[in-house]
Amino acid sequence: MMLSESLRRGLIAVIVVVTLSACAKPAPLYVYGDYSESYYRQAKTDNEENRLKLTESMEKAIEKADKSRSGRVPPGMYANLGYMYLKAGNAQKALSNFEREKAVYPEATHFMERMIAKVKLAEGAKK
Amino acid sequence: MIGFKRTLIPLLLIFAGLTTGCAPPRTLVSKAEKFPQMYVEQPRSLLVLPPMNESTDAEAKAYYMTTVEMPFALSGYYVFPVEMVSDIMKQEGVYDTELLYQLPLDKFYEYFGADAVLYTHIKKWDVAYLVIASNLTVSIEAEIVSTRTLAKLWSYTGTVVVDLSGGNQGGGLAGLIASAIATAVNTASADYVRYARVANSRLITSLPAGPYNEMYLKDQNDQIVDQTPKQ
Numbered sequence: 001m002m003l004s005e006s007l008r009r010g011l012i013a014v015i016v017v018v019t020l021s022a023c024a025k026p027a028p029l030y031v032y033g034d035y036s037e038s039y040y041r042q043a044k045t046d047n048e049e050n051r052l053k054l055t056e057s058m059e060k061a062i063e064k065a066d067k068s069r070s071g072r073v074p075p076g077m078y079a080n081l082g083y084m085y086l087k088a089g090n091a092q093k094a095l096s097n098f099e100r101e102k103a104v105y106p107e108a109t110h111f112m113e114r115m116i117a118k119v120k121l122a123e124g125a126k127k
Numbered sequence: 128m129i130g131f132k133r134t135l136i137p138l139l140l141i142f143a144g145l146t147t148g149c150a151p152p153r154t155l156v157s158k159a160e161k162f163p164q165m166y167v168e169q170p171r172s173l174l175v176l177p178p179m180n181e182s183t184d185a186e187a188k189a190y191y192m193t194t195v196e197m198p199f200a201l202s203g204y205y206v207f208p209v210e211m212v213s214d215i216m217k218q219e220g221v222y223d224t225e226l227l228y229q230l231p232l233d234k235f236y237e238y239f240g241a242d243a244v245l246y247t248h249i250k251k252w253d254v255a256y257l258v259i260a261s262n263l264t265v266s267i268e269a270e271i272v273s274t275r276t277l278a279k280l281w282s283y284t285g286t287v288v289v290d291l292s293g294g295n296q297g298g299g300l301a302g303l304i305a306s307a308i309a310t311a312v313n314t315a316s317a318d319y320v321r322y323a324r325v326a327n328s329r330l331i332t333s334l335p336a337g338p339y340n341e342m343y344l345k346d347q348n349d350q351i352v353d354q355t356p357k358q
Contacts, residue, residue: 029201029340039193040320070339075200076208083211107172107205110240115211 030074031064033057055084075105079112091123158335159347164280165335166347168273172205173337174241177213178267179224182252188224190320191249191267198327199245203340207239236274243271243280251286252319260292265322269330284354285329287322 038057042050058081065073082097095116102112159166175195180188192209200206215238221227228246235241251266270282333351336342 029203032197036193036197036324040190040317043189043193044316072339074197075205075339076196079208079211083208083214105205107240107242108207111207111238114238 028068029070030072031061031068032074033061033064035061035074035077051084051088055081055088058084073100073104075108076101078104079108079115082115086119091119095119154353155350156353157347158333158349158351161333161351161353162281162335164273164276164278165271166344168242168276168278168280169338169344170204170242170271170273170280171338172207172240172242173199173245173271174207174212174235174239174243174274175199175209175245176227176247177209177216177224178247178249179228180249180252182249184252184319186316187249187252187319190316191247191252191323194320194323194327195245195247198324198331199334199337201340202331202334203337203343205337205339207241212239232272232274232277241274243273246270246272250284252323254291260290263287263289263291263318263322265319265326267323267326267330271334281334283330283333285326285331287326287329289318289322 035054035057038050038054042054058077061077062073062081065071078097078101082094082101085091085097086094098112098116098119101108178188178191178195180191192213196206196209216227221230232244235244246269248268249266250268251264254261254263264286266284266286268282268284271280272278273280336344336346
C-alpha cells in the first residue's frame with residue numbers, strides 16, 4: 001500500500017505551514033524605519049554623510065509615529081535626535097527635542113531637565 | 128505496508144527535525160515563577176549601559192550597542208538613549224566599562240532617574256573555522272538590576288550559532304575552496320549585527336512586558352525556557 005500522492009502533498013503542506021507560522025511576529029509597537037541600520041552604519045564609519053543619514057532616519061521615524069500600534073514616537077528617539085543636533089552645534093533644535101522627549105515620556109523628565117540645564121548653561125557661557 | 132512506512136517515516140523525521148529546530152526540548156518555567164521581582168517592582172525605565180565586551184572582537188562593543196535600544200523599547204520599557212548615556216558617563220570621567228559596571232546603582236537613579244539598569248555582556252562574537260565548515264556565534268548575556276532595591280530582576284542569555292558553510296559541499300576540492308571563500312565573504316561585521324539582533328530577540332522572549340506594551344502584567348503565565356544550569 002503506497003501512500004497516495006495527494007496525501008503526501010498534504011503532509012508536506014502541513015509541514016511548511018507549521019514551520020512558517022512558528023516564527024511569525026506581531027505588528028510593531030513603534031515604527032523605527034531604518035534607524036537601526038543607519039545607527040549601525042554611523043557606528044561603523046563616523047562621518048558627516050552617515051551622521052546626516054542617521055538624523056534623517058530619526059526624523060522619518062518620528063514623522064511615521066502615527067503608523068505604529070502605539071501612535072507614539074519610540075522611547076529615546078526625540079532625545080537621540082536632540083543629541084545629534086547638539087553635536088552638530090544646533091542648541092535650539094536640541095532643546096526643543098529634549099522638551100518633546102520629556103512631554104511624551106515622563107520617565108525621561110529627570111534626565112532631560114538635566115540635559116536642558118546643561119545646554120542652556122553652555123549657551124549662556126558663549127554669549 | 129512497506130511503501131507506507133518508507134514514505135511516512137522519513138516525513139515524520141523531517142517534521143520532528145523542523146519543529147524542534149527552533150527549540151530543542153528543555154525545561155519550561157513561567158515568567159512569574161522565574162522573575163517574580165519584575166512583577167513586584169514593575170520598573171518602567173531601563174538605563175542601557177554600554178556592553179561589556181568579553182569576546183575576542185574589539186569592534187563588537189560599538190556594533191552591538193546599536194542593537195539594544197529597539198528590542199527593549201518594543202517590549203514596553205522606556206529605554207534611555209544609549210549613545211547619550213554612554214557619552215555622558217565619559218564626560219563624567221568613566222571611560223572604562225568595567226568601572227561603569229561597578230558603579231553603585233543609586234548613582235544611576237540620582238543622575239538619570241532610571242528605575243533599573245540593563246547590563247549586557249558579549250560572551251561570544253566570533254567565527255570558528257572548522258575543517259570543512261565554519262560557525263558564526265553571537266552570544267549575549269543580559270541582566271536587569273533595580274536601582275531602588277539593588278535586586279537582580281531579570282537575566283537571560285541569547286545565543287545564535289550560524290553554519291556558514293552554505294550547505295554546498297559538492298565538487299571535491301573545488302567545492303571546499305569555494306566554501307572557504309564564501310565563509311570569508313559571509314562574515315562581514317554586518318552579519319554579526321544581524322545575528323546579534325536575533326540573539327536579542329531570543330533574550331527578549333523571556334522578559335516580562337513593560338508598561339508601554341499591551342501585555343504588561345498579563346504575561347505572568349507565559350512559558351519560557353529555564354536557563355538555570357542543571358545541578
